[in-house]
Each structure stands twice: as C-alpha cells, then as structure tokens.
Amino acid sequence: MTRLDTQTKPLFTSERLAFRAFSQSDFDALKSLHQHPDVAVSTFTGFSDDVRVLEELNEYIEEYSRLGISQLYVSEKTTGHFVGRMGLQHRVWNPEREERDYELRFAIHPDFWSKGYATEGSRAVLQYGFEELRLPKIVMAHFDDNTKSEVIAQKLGFKRTCDFTVKGRVIIGYEQLNPLV
Helix, strand or coil, rough: CCCCHHHHCCEEEEECCCEECCHHHHHHHHHHCCCCCCHHHHCCCCCCHHHHHHHHHHHEEEEEEHHHEEEEEEECCCCEEEEEEEEEEECCCCCCCCCCCEEEEEECHHHHHCCCHHHHHHHHHHHHHHHHHCEEEEEEEEEEECCHHHHHHCCCCCCEEEEEEECCCEEEEEEEEEECC
C-alpha cells in the first residue's frame, strides 16, 4: 500500500478502530477535536484556533509523507465516525533532553470517552511502531493531573522515567522498549 492509499484506506486497524493518514479534507473533524474545551485543557498545545488547527493538520500530513507515521485519523470501523487522533510523532518530547524520540500521542473526542478507545488504539499504535517500524523505544508524556492518561500508560506497560516542567505545568514522562529488538 502506498502512502497516498492511506488517505482513504486504513494503515492498520484494531478490533474496533481504523487508522489512516490525515488529508486536507479532515480539517473540520480535527477542528471539532482541538477546539473542544475538554480536549484543549489536556493537550500540550491547548486551545487551537482555526489557523493553528490548519498548521497542525499540515504538520501531520507532512510528517506522515516524510516518515510514514505521525498523528493518524482514527475512526470507528463499524460507523466510520471520527473518534480522534492518535499516532507516533518524532520530536523532542522532553525539553530537558535534546534527543528526538517517537512519542505516542492521542486525543479522543469526548463523544467517544469511556469506551476504551484510547487504550485499544494506543495498543495498536505501539504494535505498529514495534513490529512494523521496528522502533527501539516509544515514549509517552502527560500532564501530572491527567489521571486517565496515567492509567493508560500503566495498562500499556510504560515505565515512568522522568518528570519535567513546561510552561509551569508538571509533565510525567514514560518509555517502553521494543520487546522484539
């Protein structure tokens, strides 16, 4: 499957979710997620106006075309409804360290909270990252008051490795090593 194909066909699936690359036509879906107040409070970028949503969308598209992975459009397999974004981004995730790592990141639209999608989807992303991309390590981070993400990190087997502060907020960092390497 070519990278162009994944704008309409899933790159991979889980039991209930499908993961594909973002396209320009996904602006309204991403806007509904990034401008939702319950989502904005727990993301590192905070509330995104229309210009910022477009910048983020373009970043996901560009990174996917360059690396074959980024934040992905996540939908329910049975309905096709947009659930949120999830994937791996190659970035400096901890400002106290200068190295770039592949970071598991996700945001689920509140209409789909409490269905286990974040855990299920994160497992699928980890599997793809370790088995298909053969990444040696995947990291994850969340604000210290985001207990839902903390529970997900624990369920997925991430090991807490550091705490750091960004813009006055404490962030907890985790890593997971590839068991196949």
